[in-house]
Amino acid sequence: MIRPDAPVLLEIRDLTARVEDQPILKGVSLTIRAGEIHAVMGRNGSGKSTLSKVLAGHPAYTVTGGTVLYKGEDLLSLEPELRARAGLFLGFQYPVEIPGVSNLEFLRVATNARRAGKGEEELDTFAFEDLVRERLQVVQMDPAFLERSVNEGFSGGEKKRNEILQMALLDPLVAVLDETDSGLDIDALRIVAGGVNHLAGPDNATLLITHYQRLLDVITPDYVHVMAAGRILRTGGKELALELEERGYDWVDAELAALERTPAEVG
Amino acid sequence: MVAASLSTPTAAAGAAPGSWIAALLANATGVASAGADALAPSRSRAAQALAQTPLPSRRVEAWRFTDLAPLTALSPTLLSPVPAAQPEVGAGSLRLNLDGHSDPLAGISLPAGLEPIGGDELNATLGQVLAATGSAELWPVLLNGATARNVLALRVRGPVATTLELVSDAGDGEGILPLRLLLVLEPEASLEVLQVHRSGGANLTSFVLEARLGEGAELRHGLLAPGAETGCLLATVAVEQATGSRYSGVSAHGGWALGRLEPRLVQREGAAHSALKALQLADGRQISDTHSQMVFEGPDGRLEQLHKAVADGQGRSVFNGAVQVPRAAQRTDAAQLSRNLLLSDRARIDTKPELEIVADDVRCAHGATVSRLEQDELFYLQSRGIAADQAARLLLRGFCEEVLQELPEAARPWQPLASLLGEQGR
Structure with missing residues (x-):
């Protein structure tokens, strides 16, 4: 939901980052307002996962x-x-x-750590159990998973559902979901996406990082950004994702090559 | 070593370790003269042997990493601990308090299936399992034998539903608390035992447990030993297993200036099941040591062993896991895993599997890992709002719980993790 007057939750300006000696992000800028769902797409190695880890x-x-x-602070x-x-x-x-x-x-x-961050009281064991059982329904998860060790022996789909359960409990303002669709079969994808849609609201924002269009069939983004070589090459609406799906990433390579021939234009 | 000998008590024994033994034996003999007891003959034999055995030094392989200085810094006297506060006894438990001199069975009515062993039979049986497991000449066993005043000896028939809790608390007194235990499980008998040994001061808790398992018998054995900064623990668990028997030992010790546990198991005809799960912790300048030995004397035996250790501060963890599979022990299936968590640059971990395999048709797996807390696990917890130090604590607890949750149910009121990490007030 795009509202030009909605408060800006996240504002990224010219972000550069490296892992070890390898520069990965080479100047990323992105503004996210309350109520918006953004998707960052790109090939493996384009820097989209790095962006999510740097943010966290x-x-x-x-x-x-x-x-x-x-929210205006560093x-x-x-x-x-x-x-x-x-x-x-x-x-x-x-x-x-x-x-x-x-x-x-x-x-x-x-x-409870998040509740403390919101200035709310901690929940005792019983109150928390009530809350968690209610939120389990968001991702249709079996309560038996609560008794197990964190993610241990979970299938790929169970792990992703557990992530969305955490999101449901932590009530974030900005949720960055890194390849949440990877490794999911169609049913699991529908459940996970349903959870994300359920949790998205006018006061929070979601940044989906994904490789494929199929997640965006079930979660409709307001903005789609195409990332390549550590930069956002192009930004558009949801039709940009469809265009990528149709044309593939080859045109991205061409555009990137053009950019690199004229480095003065960058930045 | 220097720091330890500085705190040597006035007995003037600390200067020469041999004279520490001499002083201890003099003190122990003085008490013995008060009256004759069942252990008197074996005690004097052990005393003679101990007097002639040099103190284990770090030149001896079995003590290479384990310095006895914290032990010889202790007062060479016998300790009479005063009763300490304890958690309530659970519904399914019988708790016996061991203080080294009074009869733990006085005023107790034993549940069906348990009966004391005494008289000639005790004299005939005591020491047999030590001999069968090659433990009789171990220095901690000699030390125990030369000082123990009484023995708790029980026979087990049939399945016993009650968990037997054997508890000592050396408290803050000075000296040595020797405890001697004997369990004889008749064929098809089963029993769960939880030992809890605590200390709050400069003393030694020395215990020797002998357990004989008849055919098809089962012993589930838990040991929880949270120590004191200046306290020492020397523990020997000798187990002799007949065919079809199951021994499952779960131990956790830590917090001792010197804590050493020696499980010594033998499957006399093979075809038995042995499981050892252990956790040991060393922080500060503590030493936590386990020397285990498993001997298969016949075919088709099984061993499952998991040894976990955590070393922090300048702590030192030592594990030596001997497994002997002679020619007679065909089709042995033994697995040993040593997993170690190194939490400080100044801590040290020595871990060594010691497999002697002669039989050719066997499966013997072993492995050892030493690692720090995983950065990815820490970050995952932090990314959920959990502070770095709390995240580290959660991961440490997770590492420990894998073993601690296998302790008998009766261990829960003793708060195994909190007591080992020193997180509860004594």
């Missing part, structure tokens, strides 16, 4: 330039946990298995 504060990535304002100076408490959520492409830590306890600690 992964220690393996070093920001070398640019700014990110979250996001990049915050520790990852403070970003999360402030309402930034990263749905992982590969959710991490944590043996020995019960999913229920993990979800409760995380939920």
Whole structure:
């Protein structure tokens, strides 16, 4: 939902970042307002996953330039946990298995950390169980998964549902979903996408990072950005995703090659 | 070593370790003269052997990484601990308090299937499992034998539904608390035992457990030993298994200046099942040591062993896992895994599988890993609003719980994790 007067939640300006000595992001700019759903598309290696990890504060990535304002404040100076408490959520492409830590306890600690960030009271064990059982329905998840270790032995689809369950509990302002559709069969995709649609509202925003159009068949984006070689090459509406689907990424390569022949135009 | 000998008590024994033993034996003999007891003959034999055995030094392979300095810094006297506060006894448990001198069975009515062993039979049986497992001459066993005043000896018939809790708390007193235990499981008997040994000061808890499992018998054995910064633990668990028997040992020790556990198992005719799951923690300048030995003397035996260790601060963790598969032990199936978590640059982990395999038709797997907390796991938790230090604690707990959740149910009120991590007030 595009409302030009809606408050800006996330403003990325000329962001550059590297992993080890390898520059990955080479000047990304993006503005996200409340109520909007953005999709970032691009080939493997275009930098779209890096963008999500830099936003969440992964220690393996070093920001070398640019700014990110979250609700008008500097996001990049915050520790990852403070970003999360402030309402930034990263749905992982590969959710991490944590043996020995019960999913229920993990979800409760995380939920209470976020509640503290919102100035709300912590939930005790019983109140939390009520909440989690209600939110389980968003992703049609079996309560048995609560008793298991975090993501341990979960199938790909179960892990992604567990990510959306976390999103449902943490009530983020900006949800960055990194390849949430990867590894999902059609039914799981529908459930996960249904969860995302259910949680998207006028006061929050969603940034979908995806390789394929098929996720965008079930979640309609307001903006589609095409990323290549660490930059956003083009921005359009949902028709841009359809165009990509039809024409493939070859034209992106051509456009990129043209850009690199005239580097003065960049930046 | 220097720091430890500085705190040597006034007994003036610390200067020469040999004189520490001499002082201890003098003190122990003095108590023994008060009256005759069942252990007197074996005690004097052990005392003689101990007097003639040099203190284990780091030149001996079995003690290469384990310095006895915290032990010889202790007062060479016998300890009489005072009763300490304990959690309530659970519905399915019988708790026996061990203080090294009083009869733990006084005023207790044993549940059906359990009966004390005494008299000639005790004398005939005691030490047999130590001999069968090659443990009789181990230094901690000699030390225990030379000082223990009484023995808790029980026979088990049939399935016993009650969990037997064997509990000691050395408290903050100085000296040595020697405990001797014997369990004889008749064929098809089954029993669950939880040992809890705590300390709050400069003392040694020394225990030797002998367990004999008849054909088809099952012993589920838990050991929880949260220690004290200046306390020492020397524990030997000797288990002799007949065919078809199952021994399942789950142990957790940590927090001791020196804590060493030696499980010594033998399957006399093979065809038995042995499982060892262990967790040990070393923080500060603590030493946590496990030397396990599994011997298969016949075919078709099984071993499942998981040993986990956490070393933080300047702590030192030592694991040596011996598995012997002689020619007679064809079709043995043994798996040993050592998983170690290194939390500090100054901590140290030594882990060594020691497999001697002569039989040719066997499956013996072993492996060891040493790692730090996984950055990806930490980041995942942080990305959910959990602070780095809390995330590290969660991961550490997760690492420990894999073993701790296998302890008998009766361990829960003792708060295994909190007690081992020193997170609860004593």
